[in-house]
Amino acid sequence: MKKTSLALAVAAGTFGVSLMAQAEFIKDSTASIEARNFYFNRDFRQADTPTPSQAKSEEWAQGFLLRLESGYTEGTVGFGVDALGTFGFKLDSGDGTANSGLLVPDRESGGSQDNYGDLGLAAKAKISETVLKVGSLQLKNMAIGSSDGRLLPQVFSGGQLVSKDIAGLTLDAGYLDEVNHRNSGDYEGLTMTSGGRRGIAFEDGNQSSNFVFAGGTYKFSDSLTGGYYYSNLEDLYKQNSFNLVHVLPLGDKQSLKTDVRYARSTDDGRSNVDNKAFGAMVTYALSGHSFGLGYQSMSGDTGAAYVNGTDPFLVNYVQISDFANKDEKSWQARYDFNFASIGIPGLTFMTRYLTGDNVDLGTNVSDGKEWERDMDLAYVVQSGPLKNLGLKWRNATVRSNFTNDIDENRLILSYTLPLL
Known part of the structure; x- marks a missing residue:
């Protein structure tokens, strides 16, 4: 499993600094472990199935997710570390029913591998209400949303800066360079969705070196919130996204x-x-x-x-x-x-x-x-x-x-x- 060396180094340094101010670092820490048992059955009903030998995709798997979020060390700049440990293993799969997205595909057998997992670390620093995280990230904003619709979640490597210093305003910016998909134990390069009838074509392949985004949301009133994000998947697409949400009490x-x-x-x-x-x-x-x-x-x-x-x-x-x-x-x-x-x-x-x-x-x-x-x-x-x-x-x-x-x-x- 590939790890982001910069994140590991910074996380180790952060842990060392935290020893000098353990009180807040430990007091505000949270940790949990989630056991997730997942059965998936997708039955292809048309006559010409995706592959002649596969009329359905059916798998059963067990996953574990260990989440740790530390507090911050004392001082003008507080330091901390987050961790996400994941492990999933096969309970039932075979007879041409793989490719559910629960488990890692096995290219040799055409089935699924027995198990997979990862340990992701993110170092973080906080000044007032502004937080910088570097390492393994899960994101959910207008520009990009990590998928968690299978056994284990999708995780990106990179950095993210979120600021809430101004009342009602959340500013958000980030840089991502690799992704560990929800049915993978390894990080890989970023690509763009191109399936279905999108009509999207590429020159020199569907690969990108990085994804950047910047934007935020502003709460204009108790009932109205607006948002804007700019994002760019290097060499493939640029995007401007807008959002307005209004809640009217009746x-x-x-x-x-x-x-x-x-x-x-x-x-x-x-x-x-x-x-x-x-x-x-x-x-x-x-x-x-x-x-x-x-x-x-x-x-x-x-x-x-x-x-x-x-x-x-x-x-x-x-x-x-x-x-x-x-x-x-x-x-x-x-x-x-x-x-x-x-x-x-x-x-x-x-x-x-x-x-x-x-x-x-x-x-x-x-x-x-x-x-x-x-x-x-x-x-x-x-x-x-x-x-x-x-x-x-x-x-x-x-x-x-x-x-x-x-x-x-x-x-x-x-x-x-x-x-x-």
């Missing part, structure tokens, strides 16, 4: 939330990226109920651009599809219910239906069409000896005239034990 336990997103992506020398992605989601909340309606539109010469394997900042990015193909227009209807409103805390339910059309298939036959239906049912034990034990069932169905027809089920059993 009375006792009622609100109307409007979330509007827009991203303009262009090429950066070695691709043909040209995309405008617009999306809006309006959600009405009443007690434990939430009713949402979303719309997403792609325009330009290609579909949406984002770093491969990440969760893009799109309102119609869901369990299987992102509805971000060339010229695609899509709608979403969503319903959520929190059973805490009727006296069952920890139990939640979500269902949604999305339909997309007008996809440019590059032919004169017809436009591409697809739909997806999702359902999530989850429960987390709230108290007692099994507190933090969670069980989630995720179900999805996809039908399309240009990509795979899929029936999918995921069962996830997780337990988080606080250590500090």
Whole structure:
């Protein structure tokens, strides 16, 4: 497993400094271990399956995640260190059912490797409300979002600076050079998502040396927040992203939330990226109920651009599809219910239906069409000896005239034990 040598060196130095001011360093530290048991079944329903020998992808695996976040040493500049240790191993896989994303593919056998894992360290320094982290990072912003939809999370190597010194304003900038994907134990170079009917082409391959981003969010009032990010996947694409979120209180336990997103992506020398992605989601909340309606539109010469394997900042990015193909227009209807409103805390339910059309298939036959239906049912034990034990069932169905027809089920059993 490859480690970022700079991060390890800085982390070691940070630990040495921390010994001189252990009180705050230890007092504010948190640590936990999460056990995650994951069963994944994806059934390909169309006649011409992705590979003639594979009618389904089915695997079962066990993962462990050790998270440590230290406090900071005393002084004008506080130092600390974060750690993320991961380990996953195979419980069941074989007979041509690999490639679920839970485990590392085995190129020789065509199946999956027995186990994988990593230890990621990040050194950090803090001045007032500004924090610099260097090393292994998980990110979640308008420019890039680390995926955590399988057994182990996606982790990047690089640096990130976040400042909250000005009330209501969060500034965020970063540099990334490698990624350890959710089904990998090794770091590798960055690439761009190019699947589906995006119409994206490359010169000299889909590889980039780095990804940079800068932007932030500002809370204009208690009800209105705005955001902007600039990002660049070196040589492949440049992007400007905008976001406005407004929450309108309507009375006792009622609100109307409007979330509007827009991203303009262009090429950066070695691709043909040209995309405008617009999306809006309006959600009405009443007690434990939430009713949402979303719309997403792609325009330009290609579909949406984002770093491969990440969760893009799109309102119609869901369990299987992102509805971000060339010229695609899509709608979403969503319903959520929190059973805490009727006296069952920890139990939640979500269902949604999305339909997309007008996809440019590059032919004169017809436009591409697809739909997806999702359902999530989850429960987390709230108290007692099994507190933090969670069980989630995720179900999805996809039908399309240009990509795979899929029936999918995921069962996830997780337990988080606080250590500090």
